[in-house]
Amino acid sequence: MVTDVIRDRARVVRGAGAAAAERLGAVERSLTIERPAEDLYRQWRDPQVMKQVMAHLGVVTPAGEGRLHWLMVNPTGQVVEWDTQLVEDRPGEVIRWATANGPIPNEGSVRFHAAPGDRGTVVTLCLRFSPQSGPIGDIAARLGKNFNLRNLTGTALRRFKSLAETGEIPTTHRQPSGRGAGRDE
Amino acid sequence: MRALCWNGVNDLRVQTVADPEIVNPHDAILRVTMSTTCGSDLHFIDGYLPTMEPGDIIGHEFMGVVEEVGPEVRKIKKGDRVVVPSSISCGACHYCKNQLYSLCDNTHPKPELQEATLGYPTAGIYGYTHAFGGYAGAHAQYVRVPHADVDCFQVPEGLRDEQVIFLSDAAPTGYMGAEFCNIQPGDTVAVWGCGGVGLMAQKSAWLLGAGRVIGIDRLPERLHMAREHAGAETIDYTEVESVVDVLREMTGGRGPDACIDAVGMEAHGTGVDYAYDRVKQALRLHTDRGTALREAITACAKGGTLAILGVYGVMDKFPLGVMMNKGLTVRAAQQHGQRYIPRLLEHLRKGELDPSFLATHRFSLEDAPTGYRMFKNKEQGCVRAVFTP
Ligand SMILES: NC(=O)c1ccc[n+]([C@@H]2O[C@H](COP(=O)([O-])OP(=O)(O)OC[C@H]3O[C@@H](n4cnc5c(N)ncnc54)[C@H](O)[C@@H]3O)[C@@H](O)[C@H]2O)c1
Ligand SMILES: [Zn+2]
Numbered sequence: 354m355v356t357d358v359i360r361d362r363a364r365v366v367r368g369a370g371a372a373a374a375e376r377l378g379a380v381e382r383s384l385t386i387e388r389p390a391e392d393l394y395r396q397w398r399d400p401q402v403m404k405q406v407m408a409h410l411g412v413v414t415p416a417g418e419g420r421l422h423w424l425m426v427n428p429t430g431q432v433v434e435w436d437t438q439l440v441e442d443r444p445g446e447v448i449r450w451a452t453a454n455g456p457i458p459n460e461g462s463v464r465f466h467a468a469p470g471d472r473g474t475v476v477t478l479c480l481r482f483s484p485q486s487g488p489i490g491d492i493a494a495r496l497g498k499n500f501n502l503r504n505l506t507g508t509a510l511r512r513f514k515s516l517a518e519t520g521e522i523p524t525t526h527r528q529p530s531g532r533g534a535g536r537d538e
Numbered sequence: 539m540r541a542l543c544w545n546g547v548n549d550l551r552v553q554t555v556a557d558p559e560i561v562n563p564h565d566a567i568l569r570v571t572m573s574t575t576c577g578s579d580l581h582f583i584d585g586y587l588p589t590m591e592p593g594d595i596i597g598h599e600f601m602g603v604v605e606e607v608g609p610e611v612r613k614i615k616k617g618d619r620v621v622v623p624s625s626i627s628c629g630a631c632h633y634c635k636n637q638l639y640s641l642c643d644n645t646h647p648k649p650e651l652q653e654a655t656l657g658y659p660t661a662g663i664y665g666y667t668h669a670f671g672g673y674a675g676a677h678a679q680y681v682r683v684p685h686a687d688v689d690c691f692q693v694p695e696g697l698r699d700e701q702v703i704f705l706s707d708a709a710p711t712g713y714m715g716a717e718f719c720n721i722q723p724g725d726t727v728a729v730w731g732c733g734g735v736g737l738m739a740q741k742s743a744w745l746l747g748a749g750r751v752i753g754i755d756r757l758p759e760r761l762h763m764a765r766e767h768a769g770a771e772t773i774d775y776t777e778v779e780s781v782v783d784v785l786r787e788m789t790g791g792r793g794p795d796a797c798i799d800a801v802g803m804e805a806h807g808t809g810v811d812y813a814y815d816r817v818k819q820a821l822r823l824h825t826d827r828g829t830a831l832r833e834a835i836t837a838c839a840k841g842g843t844l845a846i847l848g849v850y851g852v853m854d855k856f857p858l859g860v861m862m863n864k865g866l867t868v869r870a871a872q873q874h875g876q877r878y879i880p881r882l883l884e885h886l887r888k889g890e891l892d893p894s895f896l897a898t899h900r901f902s903l904e905d906a907p908t909g910y911r912m913f914k915n916k917e918q919g920c921v922r923a924v925f926t927p
């Protein structure tokens with residue numbers, strides 16, 4: 354598992370800026386959050402929290418026991434949908450999920466461990482859009498050529514952190530501007 | 539509502555835009571009663587700071603009356619008269635808890651824009667580039683203030699808007715610069731720049747125990763203000779052969795114990811070129827005109843302190859070796875307003891620091907483009923233009 358991640362990560366690094374297919378694979382990023390691991394674990398298991406945290410990626414909705422339904426609209430307007438199933442669940446330590454059905458082989462995990470001193474918890478998020486099953490070009494095309502797993506992973510962590518620490522995610526959504534109808538999307 | 543929008547280099551226009559709304563639970567909407575210009579705005583008005591987009595509402599130094607609050611706002615309520623620091627802070631993260639408010643971890647909506655250059659995102663700032671969050675600014679009739687309980691400071695009765703407005707940005711910036719200097723009795727503090735920030739740094743240096751304060755600029759009316767309002771001795775850098783030599787002589791060959799840069803990237807006003815690649819989300823800042831900063835590093839006493847308040851990009855030919863060999867302590871930051879406003883309100887109440895003299899020119903919001911032109915060109919002794927919607 355660990356070697357997989359390292360191998361995949363190496364591929365991501367090598368492929369940076371190259372073809373969309375190369376940007377698939379696995380990315381692992383960490384962020385320190387000023388909350389106890391148990392709280393963060395509980396929040397991650399809450400589908401309402403997931404919905405907000407993953408909103409930059411798509412719409413995530415609960416789909417029965419341990420299942421989440423993912424819906425993404427890629428830049429060409431094509432809708433991509435898949436379900437993930439909880440495959441590992443150790444309270445306060447790790448949550449892992451994998452595609453149960455759908456065209457996108459997606460798996461991920463989130464791990465929690467204590468940060469030094471009183472700095473809270475280091476949260477490590479690993480997201481994988483694995484090209485191992487399914488035609489790779491097809492997956493790349495479905496997700497869109499701007500699909501950047503590194504940024505998406507980082508953003509998910511940042512959103513989760515802000516929600517956990519402050520109860521909201523920073524946004525400029527719907528603010529006034531001198532563009533268009535006088536308001537941003 | 540009406541708001542001042544940036545539409546390109548040196549192209550500011552007052553436009554009709556939508557009113558702001560409560561979006562997040564800790565938001566408040568303020569009816570702005572006064573806002574003001576800042577030297578930081580000039581850097582993007584002149585096109586040296588990238589990541590502005592046409593239509594951005596600018597302005598980060600403001601005060602007003604609370605019009606509406608979100609469901610999670612507890613302390614602040616409708617009708618409160620408040621002043622708000624320029625950077626947006628959550629009050630809950632590691633940085634806010636350590637009073638490093640402008641480094642807040644939870645108020646940047648586009649953190650990846652800053653990760654590329656700074657490594658980590660900072661707090662968002664109102665009306666001050668997308669690299670700093672792209673928040674709508676406050677030269678407008680209304681503004682949305684996130685984390686209202688943390689970022690709105692109640693104004694005590696009996697104080698006029700002109701007295702309070704600069705507690706939003708210029709005064710806490712100057713005060714922070716003086717605090718960075720860790721002033722010991724008898725210390726000499728030299729301040730490059732006698733704009734709003736420099737003048738506030740000079741006044742604050744006295745409050746924090748300086749033995750001597752020296753202000754450096756070239757504009758006669760600002761040097762006059764430094765003497766009259768900030769009790770500083772002054773140097774007109776265009777009148778002397780070498781500012782470093784003059785300072786050395788003034789300090790018995792030792793140099794100022796602390797030097798504060800309140801000038802920034804446009805010292806001498808010539809070009810900084812930049813490239814902005816929005817698609818790649820890469821922020822690239824090139825050469826600054828760092829005359830004042832380099833001078834401060836050379837002039838500073840051995841073992842002294844350099845406080846950088848001026849805004850810079852990524853400077854070429856930075857005299858790192860000079861700094862290192864002289865054992866200087868360098869401190870810098872975007873201002874941590876939330877740390878200083880309570881203290882500054884206390885100084886204001888006691889009559890120890892009244893920044894209202896900075897408000898040399900007053901305009902309606904409709905005339906803000908004229909106000910900015912005068913502020914930028916330093917016309918008619920303009921130090922700060924204040925706007926009332
Ligand atoms: N750190 C912060 O949070 C913060 C907050 C506000 C402003 N700033 C920055 O502080 C700087 C000053 O702001 P301001 O509002 O006072 O601007 P300002 O434009 O009103 O004043 C700058 C002054 O510097 C003088 N100057 C130019 N070249 C000089 C030189 N070589 N030596 C000495 N003086 C010189 C100018 O004549 C002018 O009076 C700007 O860079 C601004 O971006 C930083
Ligand atoms: Zn400012």
Ligand SMILES: [Zn+2]
Pocket residue numbers: 627628629630631632633634635641642643644
């Ligand atoms: Zn914070």
